[in-house]
Each structure stands twice: as C-alpha cells, then as structure tokens.
Amino acid sequence: MRSLLIGLSTSKSLERFVLSNPLARRTSRRFVAGEELDDALAAARVCNQAGMTVSLDYLGENVASREDAVRAREMYFGVFDRIAQEKLDANVSLKLTQLGLDFGDDFCAQQTEPIIRHAASLGNFVRLDMEGSSYTQRTVDMTLLLRQKSEAVGTVIQSYLYRSEQDIRDLTAKGCRIRLCKGAYSEAPEVAFPRKEDVDKNFVKLMQILLESGIYHAIATHDPAMIDATKEFVARQKIAKDKFEFQMLYGIRADLQRELVRDGYRMRVYIPYGRDWFPYFMRRLAERPANLIFLARNLFRN
Numbered sequence: 077m078r079s080l081l082i083g084l085s086t087s088k089s090l091e092r093f094v095l096s097n098p099l100a101r102r103t104s105r106r107f108v109a110g111e112e113l114d115d116a117l118a119a120a121r122v123c124n125q126a127g128m129t130v131s132l133d134y135l136g137e138n139v140a141s142r143e144d145a146v147r148a149r150e151m152y153f154g155v156f157d158r159i160a161q162e163k164l165d166a167n168v169s170l171k172l173t174q175l176g177l178d179f180g181d182d183f184c185a186q187q188t189e190p191i192i193r194h195a196a197s198l199g200n201f202v203r204l205d206m207e208g209s210s211y212t213q214r215t216v217d218m219t220l221l222l223r224q225k226s227e228a229v230g231t232v233i234q235s236y237l238y239r240s241e242q243d244i245r246d247l248t249a250k251g252c253r254i255r256l257c258k259g260a261y262s263e264a265p266e267v268a269f270p271r272k273e274d275v276d277k278n279f280v281k282l283m284q285i286l287l288e289s290g291i292y293h294a295i296a297t298h299d300p301a302m303i304d305a306t307k308e309f310v311a312r313q314k315i316a317k318d319k320f321e322f323q324m325l326y327g328i329r330a331d332l333q334r335e336l337v338r339d340g341y342r343m344r345v346y347i348p349y350g351r352d353w354f355p356y357f358m359r360r361l362a363e364r365p366a367n368l369i370f371l372a373r374n375l376f377r378n
C-alpha cells in the first residue's frame with residue numbers, strides 16, 4: 077500500500093483530478109497550512125506562541141521547466157523577508173528539485189546559492205530536504221558545495237538508507253547541521269532497509285552519532301520509541317536540551333509536540349504550504365494507513 081501510494085504521488089493525471097476536487101483540497105488541510113504564504117505565516121505564529129519554532133516549506137518538487145525553478149527561487153526571497161518583517165522564529169526547508177536539480181547541478185547551485193546568501197544576511201537558515209535515493213549523492217554534494225560559501229545551510233539524512241552513516245560522517249566532518257528522519261520515499265532493498273525494525277535501529281544509531289558530534293542537529297520523528305531513545309541518550313551523555321531540537325510535521329502528533337515543549341525540549345514544526353501539495357499529501361497518506369480512512373470519511377461525509 078505504501079509503495080502504491082508513493083508511486084501514485086507522481087501521477088500527473090491523478091494529481092489533476094485530486095487538485096480539482098474541493099473536498100480533497102479541504103482534507104489536505106490536515107497536513108498543509110494552506111495555499112498561500114499568509115496561511116503558513118499564520119500557522120507559524122500560532123506555533124511560535126506555543127513555544128515552538130517552525131520551518132516553512134513552499135511545496136514543489138521536480139519542476140517542469142527552468143522558468144518554474146526561477147519562480148520558486150524568487151518566492152523564497154519574499155518568504156525570508158516576511159519572516160524577518162513579522163519577527164517570526166522560522167527558517168525554510170526546500171527541495172533541490174524545486175530549484176531545478178533536474179536541469180543540472182550548475183543551474184541548481186546558481187539558483188540555491190542566492191537564497192542561502194539572502195537567508196544568511198537576515199541571520200536565517202536553509203534546510204535542503206532529502207528526496208528519493210536517486211538524488212541523495214547530488215544533494216549531499218550540493219550541500220557541501222554550498223557550505224563552502226555559507227554555513228547557513230544544512231540537509232537531511234534518512235535512516236532507511238544503508239549509506240547514511242557514511243554521509244553523516246562526511247557532512248559532520250564539515251560542521252554541517254543535519255536533520256535525521258526515517259525517510260519518506262519508496263526505496264529498493266538494494267539501497268534501503270526493507271524492515272521497519274532495521275530502519276528504527278539505524279535511526280537510534282545515527283541519532284547517537286549526530287548528538288555526540290557537538291553540532292546543532294535535528295531529530296525529526298513522531299515515533300515515541302525514537303523520541304524516548306533520544307531523551308535517554310541525551311540524559312545519559314549529559315547533552316543539554318538546547319544543543320539539539322526535535323522536529324515534527326504540521327498536523328501530526330500535536331499532543332506530543334506540546335508535551336516535549338512542556339518538558340523543556342526544543343521543538344520545530346515543519347509547515348508546508350502552497351498549491352503543489354499533492355505529492356506531499358500522498359506521502360503522508362502512505363505513512364499511515366489510518367490516514368486513508370480519514371480521507372475516505374471526509375469525502376464520504378461531504
């Protein structure tokens with residue numbers, strides 16, 4: 077079911093159908109703050125007031141043309157300006173394929189570098205999301221390249237990939253900030269652990285390597301077992317609670333988000349917005365079969 081839903085997330089005809097359905101659009105609001113930047117900023121304000129920082133994600137990936145990539149780049153300048161104007165505690169997460177990675181590494185680097193420069197000029201930070209494994213090496217390389225010019229950029233590592241420990245060692249050797257997650261794409265057993273228990277075991281191992289590095293990293297999960305393992309590890313190693321942060325997705329386990337804040341941990345909420353919400357929405361459905369029931373119930377009820 078997971079692979080099927082992730083496979084369908086790239087179907088343009090299904091995307092057209094779903095985007096034109098007002099009920100599906102409304103249902104997507106469980107995971108997506110809205111279609112406009114103002115929607116995301118309003119959600120960010122609520123999180124900030126609850127003691128949480130945020131990362132804004134202007135949804136989009138694998139753009140069809142260089143023009144679309146340039147439009148996305150322009151959008152990000154405005155996002156950082158609004159964050160600064162409205163004094164929000166927010167950074168930005170983006171996908172390199174939204175900025176034209178499919179049109180070549182040089183083009184993508186030229187697109188991304190000015191965004192990072194602009195973020196840095198405002199004391200802010202850009203997180204390069206990690207996409208499917210066909211992009212992993214290029215994303216790691218791009219992160220290292222961009223970090224030569226500015227430290228205001230970090231990336232994401234997925235515990236389901238066999239290669240991740242080495243990537244973490246290479247990136248942390250350069251002082252890079254990393255978000256650790258399990259991984260949201262459908263990957264072959266040649267590159268990724270097929271069994272959840274192995275993904276989880278690797279997550280704990282990588283979390284420990286990251287948090288021992290002394291660099292400010294992010295542990296991104298809604299899994300209570302991963303969160304407990306992190307809490308236990310930092311307590312045992314006497315790592316202060318302000319030396320790392322937990323991250324969770326907008327609309328998922330808000331109770332756990334609040335609980336962690338109450339217990340003195342740092343929590344950042346990843347807030348997606350924009351019109352291209354279909355692939356993101358499908359990945360969220362794929363993560364939890366119960367979400368399909370939620371979708372079906374909403375469509376049926378209306």
Ligand SMILES: Cc1cc2nc3c(=O)[nH]c(=O)nc-3n(C[C@H](O)[C@H](O)[C@H](O)COP(=O)(O)OP(=O)(O)OC[C@H]3O[C@@H](n4cnc5c(N)ncnc54)[C@H](O)[C@@H]3O)c2cc1C
Pocket residue numbers: 204205206207232234257258259260261296297298299300302323324325328329345346359360361363364367
């Ligand atoms: C801040 C953040 C950024 C991320 N960035 C990336 C990225 O750049 N690249 C990438 O590949 N992946 C990314 N992910 C997604 C991640 O890889 C996982 O797919 C996702 O977080 C689910 O894994 P989990 O750790 O929550 O554990 P799971 O074992 O999948 O879930 C544990 C529990 O969390 C809850 N839960 C998890 N997902 C959902 C859901 N969709 N709906 C409702 N409840 C849910 C359920 O209670 C579930 O039992 C990100 C995740 C977070 C939190």
